[in-house]
Amino acid sequence: MPELHVGERHWSVPTGTNLLDALNQAGVAVPYSCRAGSCHACLVRCQGEVDDQQPEALSPTQRQQGWRLACQCRVVGDLQVEAFDPLHDGVAAQVVGADWLSSTVLCLRLLPERSLRYRAGQHLVLWAGQVARPYSLASLPQEDAYLEFHIDCRQPGEFSDAARHFKVGEPLRLGELRGGALHYDPDWQSRPLWLLAAGTGLGPLWGILREALRQDHQGAIRVIHLAHDAEAHYLAEPLAALATQHGNLTVELWTAAELNQALAQLRLVSRQTLALLCGHPVSVEAFSKRLFLAGLPRNQLLADVFLPRG
The missing domain is CATH 3.40.50.80 (Nucleotide-binding domain of ferredoxin-NADP reductase (FNR) module)
Known part of the structure; x- marks a missing residue:
């Protein structure tokens, strides 16, 4: 059976095992949201052989660097895996606003340490500690000096529960900027x-x-x-x-x-x-x-x- 290696740990898994499941079941905390290759919260760096079900989801540069979406990969050979580290791979940001637009919708505004080039309709993975969740941008780069997100807190969730208590000045990390289907032409x-x-x-x-x-x-x-x-x-x-x-x-x-x-x-x-x-x-x-x-x-x-x- 193939062996997975994460840091100093290694263990065997059946051929064809979903990589995200194999990691999480072994206690390696890889966040995820959609399991459909859309949100990119489960980004990991791999050395070895995997069966990638959705190779087009990442750019050629990302793939060349070894990045894969764990939810879309099946283990077919020995594999060295490095989880996405928001402290190393992410962008620092701080909360500049956390206001309630309604009783259940939080308007979160973040100021990144460096400007991000984005367009209306894209989304980002937000990291609060080791909790990650993708959120669509509600801000407009030509008009807003901050990144704005509308967070639905109606249902419990690890990130939304944490977001309820965000304070101005609190640090967060930003993961990958993604372009979804929505845009203006x-x-x-x-x-x-x-x-x-x-x-x-x-x-x-x-x-x-x-x-x-x-x-x-x-x-x-x-x-x-x-x-x-x-x-x-x-x-x-x-x-x-x-x-x-x-x-x-x-x-x-x-x-x-x-x-x-x-x-x-x-x-x-x-x-x-x-x-x-x-x-x-x-x-x-x-x-x-x-x-x-x-x-x-x-x-x-x-x-x-x-x-x-x-």
Whole structure:
């Protein structure tokens, strides 16, 4: 059987064992979130042979340096593994704001020790000690001097539980910057743009909305936010303010109880419409199905899902 080596430890595992499972079951604390190769929280450096199920998830430079996503690798030979060390491999940052946008959504603002080049719609892995979690950026690099994240604290979780107690000045570490499916393309300027978010999926779309307005988007922009109840529309006032300032922007606030009826009434005004979706997989799937039934071409829909841990 292949042997895994981590520091001074080594042990045998059956051929084909998932690398993330093999590490965590042996007490090597490798964080993870999605187990789908999307969040990159389980990044490890490998020397040896693995069967990588998703090699395209990392850049050629990263792969050449030995980085792999543990959740996507199966052990097929002896392997030396080095876990991602946020103190060595990450970027230092400190908390400059931790304010509640609602009773369950925390607005976390971080100032990195060096500026990061990013665009609206990307996400970062945040490290609090040895607890890591990927979060989408809600900030806009051209307008904000900080990195902003909207953290859903409605359900318990290692990172969100820690985030409840963050204080200004507290140090954190930043992991890998990732580009998801969501972005704004200047070539879209004259086309209708729909931004459909569920819960804190509004965070990255908030950044993309502001980017579209910054670039003077000329087409109609429709923002739909789905929340559990009316109190959970945590950006209702800022969205309303933007709608007042921009005549081409409309905002709709849906609750879970209204979802089916609202979806049934959803109609496309143009087959040139572009739709950007973000949130829990169930909500994104519901939005997607209705848009396809309404006639939206599949290549005009971009979606990023917030996958639950496990």
